[in-house]
Amino acid sequence: MKRVVISLLAMSVSTALMAAPPKFDGARISADVKELSSDAYEGRSPATAGEEKTIAFLSKQFAAAGMQPGGDLKDGKRLWTQAVPLLKGDIVGKPQLTLTSQGAPQALSQGQEIAVRAAMNGQSQVDIRNAPLVFLGYGVKAPERNWDDFKGVDLKGKIAVVLINDPDFETGAGDFDGKGMTYYGRWTYKYEEGARQGAAGVLIVHETAPASYGWATVAGSNTNTMFDVVRDDPAAAHPALEGWIQRDLAVAMFKRAGLDFEALKKQAQSRDFQPVELKGETFSAHYAVKNEVITSHNVAARLEGSTHPDETIIYSAHWDHIGVGEPDARGDRIFNGAMDNASGTAALVELARGFATQPRPQRSLLFLAVTAEEKGLLGSEYYASHPLYPLAKTVAVINMDGMSPYSPSRDFGIYGSAKMDLLDQLKDVAKAWDIRYTPDTKPEAGLFFRSDHFPFAKRGVPALSYSAGQDWIDGGVAAGKAASDDYTAKRYHQQGDEWQADWTFAGAARDLEVVYTLGEQLANSRQWPNWSPEEAFRATRDASADQRK
Known part of the structure; x- marks a missing residue:
């Protein structure tokens, strides 16, 4: 107890003596967002000319800020990048x-009633003929x-039809953390479990509320080039067919089979649920898939610590987006x-600029722009499984996925509701700006599992994704919620997510002062934040405790 009291006292003194953070430039952030999200970058899909432009731009900006290359070693020297091998898949033709x-027979239109993904099970052909459909609840x-x-x-030889989210979603109570989505509710899990159970395919029924986004987002995200990590046995994680279907189509399918969709959905909320075959309904799919192993890249810029360079604080953001896809109603094909996430990437660069103006920290900082987040957190997953700097001595990960281009807010949040020392310290830091913490308002969306801090978290590293709040200084909660709802409906994973001339990034500039201060405190201390005892990640972190002093 004495040691804890002394540690807290030292932290309090350190905070009191801490110099004011640098001021961050909203106009400069906006200019970088405008550049990264311009049509010239073609939506920043991995393994495209857009990636090459992105890497060149980020490397140049980090170098100009005074950072050092922090990526792979080549001939004894660090590169600006970490090579990330990925399996790339494209559906050939229609x-x-x-x-x-x-x-x-009823022909289904790709992107309309159904959205199927390029097969990632290692096969070059999907050929499913009159496969029976089985409803398997969640x-x-x-x-x-x-x-x-x-x-x-x-x-x-059968197709599993499943619901999105957890069995608790409708009622908010039960065995799956109530409204808070568990990993069992994620679409990635549905496909993985379908493969483990031997299904020929998995079709997820889309409903806007439990998915937390509309059909336009599903179609935009799933009908383009797919990527995955390179696996020894890809069929163990992917069935041949992976896709989504519109709710109206599912209701009609069930009705023709003499079943009531809503009644079965209610049954699926109980552990007594029994699988149900949709009698008389079969599904066929035929298309070729072009697979190739490509190399994408994470961008890594480093500021080496003065006294403990082997200990690292990571700031991260994903640089990639969806790329080029089918045209929308305006004829626009570029996402x-x-x-999402030129704003976070630009903020990462601006944060590096700010640190470069201050005294060198005791611990090292890594500014990590990761690839293929939109394809399943693949860049961060690769780094976390092939770390450039040991995870046992990685103090914390602070991720930025979408930074506010609008008014500063009176509150902040993180994705999900995990409990950790890192969040407690962030709450204390934010008080200096009179910013309060607001818990995740949509725990059912499963955002904790959908951002690049997660691959680190599941390996024990204290990690969070910072989120601006909705209680804006200009306009209050009403303005913040209206902007959030509008973005989700009209721009999220759609061609409309474009730079706006009226974006000031005043909110992002202020929020960078907060996340800067959190990182600066960690970088100039001997703190090793941890997860709360009730969190599953705690045991993993504790297992490497002997590697930290």
């Missing part, structure tokens, strides 16, 4: 997708929760990704 009901197999939606059903 996929032939057919739903047959009582012998009557598609969850969780022994620790005494939950099994599969009940031993043989799925060989520019201004907010």
Whole structure:
């Protein structure tokens, strides 16, 4: 106890003596966002000319800020990049997708009633003919929760039809953390479990509320080039067919099979749920897939610590977006990704500029712009599994995925509701700006599992994704919520996510002062923040405690 009291006292004295943070420039952030999200970057998809432009721009900006290359070693010298090998998959031509009901075929249009992904199971052809459809509730197999939606059903040659999110979503109570989404609710899990259960394919029923985004987002995200980490056995993680279907199509399918969609959805909220075959309904899919292993890159800029250079604080943001896809109603094919995540990437560069103007910190800082977040957090997953600097001596990860181009807010949040020392310290730091913490207002969206801090968190590193609040100084909660809802409906993973001339990034500039201060405190202390004892990540972190002093 004495040691804890002394540590807290030292931290208090350190905070009191801390110099004011540098001022960050909203106009400069806006200019960088405008550049990164311009049509010239073609939506910043990995392994494209857009990636080459992005890497060149970021490397130049980090060098101008006074950072050093922090990436892979080549001939004894660090590069600006970390090579990330990825499996790339593209559907060749137009996929032939057919739903047959009582012998009557119905052609389905890619991106309209259905959105199928390029197969990532290692095969060059998807050829499914009249496969039976089986409704499997939420598609969850969780022994620790005494939950099994599969009940031993043989799925060989069959298509699993599953709901998005957790069984608790509708009621907010039950075995899956109430409204807070668990990993069992994520679409990635649905496909993974379908593969483990031997299904020929998995079709997820889209509903806007439990998915937390509309069909336009689903279509935009799933009908373009797909990527995955390079796996020894890709079929173990991916069924041949992965896709989403519109709710209206699902309701019609169920009705033709003599079933009530809403009634079965309610049954699926219970562990007693039994799989149900959609009798008379079959699904066929035929399309070729071009697969190739490509190399994308994380960009890594480093500021070496003065006294403890082997200890690292990571600031991260993903540089990639969706790239070029099918045209929208305006004929626009480029998914520019201004907010998502040119804003976070530009903020990362601006943060490096700010640190460069201050005395060198005791610990090292790594400014990490990761690739392929939009394809399943692949760049951060690769770094976390192939770290440039040891995870055991990585103090914390502070991720930025979307920074506010609007008014500063009176509050802030993080993605998800994990409990950790890092969040407690961030709350204390934010008080200096009279900013309060607001818990995740949409825990059902599962944002904790959807951002680049997660691959670090699951390996024990204290990690969070910073989020601006919705209680704006100019306009209050009403203005903040209206902007958030508008973005989700009209721009998120859509061609409309474009730079706006009226963006001041005043909110981002102020928020960078906060995240700067958190990192500066960690970089000039002997603190090793940890997870709260009830968090599953705590045990993983504690297992490497002997490597930290």
